[in-house]
Amino acid sequence: MDPAVKAAARQVAFAARKAAFAAGQGQAAELLADVLAAHRGLALAGYMPMRTEIDPLPAMAAHQGPVGVPVIIGPAQALRFREWSPGSAMVAGDFGALIPQEGGWLEPAVLIVPLLAFDARGYRLGYGGGFYDRTLEGLRARGPVLAVGFAFAAQEVDAVPIDATDQPLDMIVTEQGVRRF
Numbered sequence: 001m002d003p004a005v006k007a008a009a010r011q012v013a014f015a016a017r018k019a020a021f022a023a024g025q026g027q028a029a030e031l032l033a034d035v036l037a038a039h040r041g042l043a044l045a046g047y048m049p050m051r052t053e054i055d056p057l058p059a060m061a062a063h064q065g066p067v068g069v070p071v072i073i074g075p076a077q078a079l080r081f082r083e084w085s086p087g088s089a090m091v092a093g094d095f096g097a098l099i100p101q102e103g104g105w106l107e108p109a110v111l112i113v114p115l116l117a118f119d120a121r122g123y124r125l126g127y128g129g130g131f132y133d134r135t136l137e138g139l140r141a142r143g144p145v146l147a148v149g150f151a152f153a154a155q156e157v158d159a160v161p162i163d164a165t166d167q168p169l170d171m172i173v174t175e176q177g178v179r180r181f
Helices: 003-023 028-037 057-062 131-142
Strands: 067-071 080-083 090-092 098-100 110-113 146-150 171-174 177-180
Touching: 028 057, 028 146, 028 171, 028 177, 067 098, 080 098, 110 131
Parallel strands: 110 146, 146 171
Antiparallel strands: 067 080, 090 098, 171 177
């Protein structure tokens, strides 16, 4: 895939997400918590929302089981996940995302995935680092993992430009509902 195609798609997706963020998150976190309730007890990885990302923290806090957030280990590497709970001491990690100052590592069975855009095939457009694609590929090689995209409905596009290394989502949760792929 021509990198310029993905770069142009990212520009459009950032603008769509910014507009959706300004409109409010509706019942998205409650819908996500309902999805996660079916997976209580399993290790969950979420993310610390940045800028105009939809906020998964209420659903993460409600999860009955261990919860982690991503830590970037280095360029072109899979993410690792450090245990998190509400009130954890946080520090700025790479790219400004907050990460727990300390805590154990966990391997998630359920992964909430941030994104810029998604399509009806279950593909997502990320930020371009490939971190989540590498992570999902590695996790899936070791066993089942549920990849749940979390986004605003306005972030859906006709077709996400994809490469052979792009990993599809298993479902997407938006303020308008849940879709399985």
